[in-house]
Amino acid sequence: MTAVLRLTEHRPRRGIRLSAPQAALIAASGLVTVAPEPDGLWRVNADREMVGSVRLSAVGESIELVITPKIPVRRLFFLLGYAQGGMHWQREAVDVQRHDDLVPAVAHAFARMCERALGQGVLMGYRTVEESAPVVRGRLRTAEQIRRRYGGLLPAEISYDDHTADIAENRILLAAAHRLMRTPGTEPGTRALLRRVVVRLDGVSALPPGRKLPVWQPSRLNTRIQNPLRLAELVLNSHSYEFGTDHSLRADGLVLRMWQVFEDFVTRALSEALSTGGGRCLLQDRRFHLDHAKTAQLRPDLVYEPPGAGSPAAVVDAKYKRSREAGSHTGDLYQMLAYCTRLGLREGHLVYAAGSGITGGRHHLHGTPGVTVHQHVLDLDSEPEALLAQVSAIAEAI
Template sequence: MTDVLRLTEHRPRRRVCLSAPQAALLAASGLVTVAPEPDGLWRVNADREMVGSVRLSAGGESIELVITPKLAVQRLFFLLGYAQTGMTWHREAVDVQQHDDLVPAVAHAFARMCERALGQGVLMGYRTVEESAPVIRGRLRTAEQIRRRYGGLLPAEVRYDDHTADIAENRILLAAARRLMRAPGTSPGTRALLRRVAVRLDGVSALPPGRQLPVWQPSRLNTRLQNPLRLAELVLNSHSYEFGEDHALRADGLVLRMWQVFEDFVTRALAESLGAAGGRCLLQDRRFHLDHAGTAQLRPDLVYEPPGAGAPAGVVDAKYKRSREAGSHTGDLYQMLAYCTRLGLREGHLVYAAGSGVTGSRHRLHGDPGITVHQHVLDLDTEPGVLLAQVDAVAEAVHPTKPRTTALPIIGSF
């Protein structure tokens, strides 16, 4: 039977030799769709907009699933930087072009980033410790001492600040290094680098499984760690996909939702571009409802308010799918119509990840007053500078800084 199943995002693979338990594992994961074919073979399709590598196991059966993104890894890596609060990983001296799969590229990049950052020494910090001690150190917790040891002097209930490497930043880095060492597809050379990271972080305590990541704040002291920390958070949070009620299913690896990566890139890059003109951009704005009772909440990807306006002037929704000619994606038009109607706007903007339609085209919808929905298409498989220039063009359409000199083509009416 198949031990390693390699797929490409949105491309079905036919006549796959799987055992019935392996097919059940894949179906239970929700990462792919599985359908039987003649002669006991299977058709597997990576149509859930997820990419990465994961080892699935339950009841003694296991299979390693690798889903390669359609987008080149170095392009995807650039998008991930914006998905993680705008960190520009593509500017790091990390060679990800040599990797065709996502997980080896992420593991190698993380190991190299940590090697450079920790090469200057492990970051130390102060951590507040409360404990029972045989000697008084720091401050005596009087109330706790009386409550727990009334009449006794020792041990003492004390609180003090300890200068240690066991801080939130180092805990996150250590947890990510250990997870990537276990991830399928990580090369022996990268695993050796990750082991060196773990050795440098000796004395740092492990994160309890299932707990939220500790909170850290960017500062001058941890500047050199911020890029690897953002990437570590991406690795550790990638385990958040659900497996329904099948608690026996175990998964080890790294899986990313491509629609979320695209949405985060578009909104953060647009917010950065629109920010040059002032005002504010609200991401996933939850202030508005479609009904008066407030039960039908709207959540547009981005709402732009220019300086001093106090009201929305633009709305954008990102779609990780291919735009097409008139007559398709009617649901997207309904959604944007609801946004514009509720926000009192005459224009709305849809941004697609690819398409055969005309970039910058528009749909003029029926109604009084009429609403125009602009359709934009980004070419993700291009250089970062060119892609950001495309985003700037979308920002210019959302909030023009100068009058348009040419009319946009009208795709159709609705």
């Protein structure tokens, strides 16, 4: 029977009894830090800013690791709405209140969203098929016919558009349903709903393992499945992986990088708030380098250019950590100083995920001219409306 180790993000657990192979397996995952304690016990800390549920396995050893986010799952789902390009949970009326762990909530939400979307019928679309056939259908590929058949008439090299359910959108939904059915932490009732999703998608081909996800484009036709599609991409982008060249170590499950979720939320929410005044926001802007040889690239999280300016007026960087008193996070100030110096700005903005108060003060840095770094704090445990109001306040300051 696989042992289960439950942790909470950034809350170390002491006195855990593990075998030496189990401790080595957990340490090798890179999801947590492990340190020995007296009497053969271990201290485990989920301090790598990752949450989720995975089954770690190696030769003759396995353990299930569950890392609960430090913020309520319902708050995390709101942040994910921005991280995945705008999932509208309110429209889906998905109940995640009863789940404390991430994986059961994600699996349940995905199953219910698919049930609602596919209940109106499986989405159909056109797919271009190129094949050799004994009859001519669609368009004859003349160049291929000459190259392969040397002028022969049959079989014909043809191309045609097939109206089918085997399209990119349905392949992504099917792959995510299979993934969540195998993910530790998915509840039996949710697995039953996922099996119904698989049955509805009968005839859709499976995605080859290890390949990139097929590309789909939002349109009027696939509006009803866009939310489950974005959630499916989140699931599949957190798929099973291997550790380096050691193929004996595997982790199967769902893991989210919280720093990435926070960064995506801050940049997207700020972009929406700033867009009301016109101008444009550039995310992960790669136009600037710190040196003349262009070997040291800068990539600020957000650069704001007001209407008609043609040059940056503000720079923002998101930090998934707690703001602290003077003397800490000096590296963040170095980073913002580099951004402001290169972009020719007198002010920069740091946005933290926790701290005292909504605004954390400012730092006046030495130099000619001097640079002022504003420190902002978001309360992630706020209701969505209150959290967006905090973002709007930061946008006003910018």
